[in-house]
Amino acid sequence: MLRFRAWYFAAMVLVPFAVSASNVHVVTTVHPVNLIVQELVEGVGQSETLLPAGSSPHDYALRPSDVEKLKAADLVVWVGPELESFLTKILSGQENALSLTSQETITFRDYEGHEDHDGHESHESHESNGGHEEHEHHHDGIDPHLWLGPDQAIQAAKVISTALIELDPLNRAQYEANLSRFIVSVNETVQNLKEQLQPVRDNGYYVFHDAYGYFEETFGLHNLGHFTVSPDRRPGAKTLIAIRNTLKKSQVKCIFREPQFSPAVINSVTNGSDIKIGTLDPMATDIASGQGGYVRFLQELGRSFTECLK
DSSP: OOOHHHHHHHHHHHHHHHHHHEEEEEEEHHHHHHHHHHHHHHTEEEEEESSOOOOOTSSSOOOHHHHHHHHOOOOOEOOTTTTOOOHHHHTTTTEEEEEEGOOSOOOBBTTTTOOOOOOOOTTTTGGGGGOOOOOOOOOOOOOOOOOGSSSHHHHHHHHHHHHHHHOOOOGHHHHHHOOOOOHHHHHHHHHHHHHHHGGGTTTTEEESSOOOHHHHHHHHEEEEEESSSSTTTOOOOHHHHHHHHHHHHSSSOOOOOOOOOOOOOHHHHHHSSSOOOEETTTOOOOSSSSSTHHHHHHHHHHHHHHHHHO
């Protein structure tokens, strides 16, 4: 009878904590960051992405249902005002919000020296904006596309893991194991991609917007330039003329478009040439959620670069 009472008491004490831990709910703003978070909450919680698939944080309009999700989450992981400026007001006083760009342990790339050749038609609404409120973006500081850098993804994962452990200390061992597995898988993938991309490292290319610096620096790729710093800013006439001149004089192997935005500008400068047009998707739209998602994202980027540059 004493043994039964001891077991019953232990069960009554432990079950509520287990239920609470299993309900840890994280909301991330963009899909590629959620691919990282999903690895970290495996077996102890769940995460979801705020922005719908294919949406860009550069021109997203917040909905009332989004606000409810942010308030109900145990933890909100966002990149920061440099990317999701539409969230700055609502998250500034929210205790459950974790801004990655404010973390000193993440090594950021600076946009300085990466500006366009001339002014833009600034803050002009994109066709995909549908007339929504325009947002101001900052492009004279850090590059917020940190998920495109394997080193930065690992650094962000460590920060997020620390926040999860503080939120749910009883599952510390699981979070630490998940983080360790994530780091190993990313490092192995980086080594494989370095070998894969080595033959095309010297081949020049243009990208649609300046988002791939972290990935390019990791693998030593030869980016000749970009059409715009941010996709919500259309490139000016001087930029397009400079790109056309470069295409005539240089050995440009490929120009990369992005599925979220119209390729009209790219088509205008490549018209009549035999330069290949590839696709890079910084938002990981077609990468399925689940374990190994972030690694699959890196592999897909590597495949896109390899196929267009070879």
